[in-house]
Amino acid sequence: MHLVNWRRRAVLLLTVLFAMFSTATALAHEGRDVGDYNLVVSFISEPAVEGMLNGVLLSVSSLKDEGHSDTATDHADETSHEIDLVSHGGVFVGELDAGGQYEFTFSGDFEGMTVPFHAHPVETEGSIMIGTDNPVSDEVVVEIRESGFGPAMVMIQAGTTVRFENRMTDPTVVMSGLLGETVASSGGSIATDGVSGIRTLEVEVTHIASEVSQTMDFEEDFINPGQYKAEFIPTSPGPYRFRIFGEIEGQGIDETFESSNTTFDEVISASNLQFPVQLAAPRETENAARGAFDAASVAEAKATDASSSASTATLLGVVALLLGLSGLILGGLAFQRSGSKEWTKK
DSSP: OHHHHHHHHHHHHHHHHHHHHSOOSOOSOEEEEETTEEEEEEESSSSOBTTSOEEEEEEEEEOOOTTOOHHHHHTHHHHHTOOOSSSBTSSOEEEEOTTOEEEEEOOGGGTTOEEEEEEETTTEEEEEEEOTTSOOOSEEEEEEETTEEESSEEEEOTTOEEEEEEOSSSOEEEEESOTTSOBBOTTSOBOOEEOOOOOSEEEEEEETTTTEEEEEEOEEETTSTTEEEEEEOOOSOBOEEEEEEEEETTEEEEEEEEOOTTSSOOBBOGGGTOOSSOOOOHHHHHHHHHHHHHHHHHHHHHHHHHHHHHHHHHHHHHHHHHHHHHHHHHHHHHHHHHHHHHHHHO
């Protein structure tokens, strides 16, 4: 029995370590229920880096209870006791301000289960093992820091309360479920069925700081049913806004999602990841080139004006010289004529 438990714990430890040190697509996201559907929005790749190909990732799942029959009623009690350990928020969701706390007590229904959990925006994962062989304690504290959870693996017995404490200076959200899985809605609905074949949705992408917007079409990811992508290259860092609009199977959709500490990530400057030499971002190079071009244009205009002025002055000088010479010539001729007349009289 103990050997089986230790094997299970070893496998879980390896799983947690792999999740903590591996990278995944769409680690930070925002999800919500809209009518009969659950929408989950994020960047395609996170962290989203300025100047690198990325885009909007939309996951659409159906909340409709298809295939329901009278037989399902006979199993209502069994279904009501099912616990979703995979989806985000299937067991618990807690929003913690800086220095805040959140508590959850694991009842006997969790006996023999392992509940994964994670937090945003630190994007790290932990697990809680509930079993009779685990240490007895009324309460266990899990600290949330920038570096991760402490401890990341918790072993408790049923009836124990786990208190999450936010040790960071920014707010965070801690929830059950694995990173990258479907988000459970605040009302407890679990999105399970991806909706394929949607061609009536668009996304308006806005860089919030500049308020520059562009509308883009989604393309379906046929490898992952229910996922849609609108690719673009973010050329400025900071928060972005995604407005999803259109319709799904006749149902109108108009939802806005914004990057924040508790949703999907902001776009970060490429210089944050460059080593050992930080290179200028394309926008900085373009701005510098544009500034240099503008300065050169101004200098050229001034030089042209100066050259034009110099040419005008030269022309005026030549004209004045010619007029002076003409005056001398005319004066000489007049003098000569005057002398000739005097000589004739004598």
